[in-house]
Amino acid sequence: MAIPGFADTPAAHYYAVIFSGQRTEGDNGYGKMAELMIKTAKQQPGCLGVEAARNPDGFGVTVAYFTDEPAIAAWRDHIQHRGAQKLGKERWYAHYEVRVARVERSYSGPANR
Amino acid sequence: MAIPGFADTPAAHYYAVIFSGQRTEGDNGYGKMAELMIKTAKQQPGCLGVEAARNPDGFGVTVAYFTDEPAIAAWRDHIQHRGAQKLGKERWYAHYEVRVARVERSYSGPANR
Numbered sequence: 001m002a003i004p005g006f007a008d009t010p011a012a013h014y015y016a017v018i019f020s021g022q023r024t025e026g027d028n029g030y031g032k033m034a035e036l037m038i039k040t041a042k043q044q045p046g047c048l049g050v051e052a053a054r055n056p057d058g059f060g061v062t063v064a065y066f067t068d069e070p071a072i073a074a075w076r077d078h079i080q081h082r083g084a085q086k087l088g089k090e091r092w093y094a095h096y097e098v099r100v101a102r103v104e105r106s107y108s109g110p111a112n113r
Numbered sequence: 114m115a116i117p118g119f120a121d122t123p124a125a126h127y128y129a130v131i132f133s134g135q136r137t138e139g140d141n142g143y144g145k146m147a148e149l150m151i152k153t154a155k156q157q158p159g160c161l162g163v164e165a166a167r168n169p170d171g172f173g174v175t176v177a178y179f180t181d182e183p184a185i186a187a188w189r190d191h192i193q194h195r196g197a198q199k200l201g202k203e204r205w206y207a208h209y210e211v212r213v214a215r216v217e218r219s220y221s222g223p224a225n226r
Binding site: 003004005006007009013015016018020022052053054055057059060061062063088089090093094095096097098099100101102103104105106107108109110111 | 118119120122128133135140143164168172173174175202206208209211213217221222223
């Protein structure tokens with residue numbers, strides 16, 4: 001069952017791309033692009049969903065889930081995503097970390113709904 | 114170099130515990146406990162850091178990084194954390210997902226600082 005805000009991921013194994021970033025001051029077109037990129041990512045083959053949150057001080061964590069490494073590589077090289085990455089480096093992020101991880105197991109709650 | 118808000122993680126491999134959760138209405142003691150749990154987690158042997166963000170609608174993503182599986186198990190079973198987990202199920206979360214993942218590689222930007 002898909003629950004708003006959550007990625008509807010299968011049983012392990014699959015992959016998580018963890019993007020944590022500190023935004024620069026001001027929007028500078030970020031909000032519109034972020035919304036578009038999340039929408040576009042979710043439409044890519046092998047994308048299992050995206051979960052994202054941001055603090056009022058501009059620190060955010062976005063996790064995109066993928067079936068496998070080729071799906072991650074395809075999204076990394078997606079032409080629109082490449083454009084967003086460039087602007088992210090130039091304008092939107094003071095610092096970011098990207099970690100690619102293989103999900104080993106998962107559980108949910110409060111009652112495994 | 115430790116940058117505020119970011120976990121100062123080493124080269125892969127290490128582990129990420131990705132906790133995404135939708136909060137219930139109201140604080141009900143959550144804020145104080147969340148702060149204490151992040152502080153306590155960071156002091157555990159094998160914990161490499163914690164990154165956390167929450168949207169105004171109560172959806173949040175917290176990622177805790179650990180050296181290995183035994184360190185994850187020790188934090189899961191930590192007595193104070195067990196108490197917080199119980200309250201999380203009873204009071205604080207409408208829904209949550211926990212995913213344990215092995216970090217395969219990482220990079221940072223905008224300029225690998």
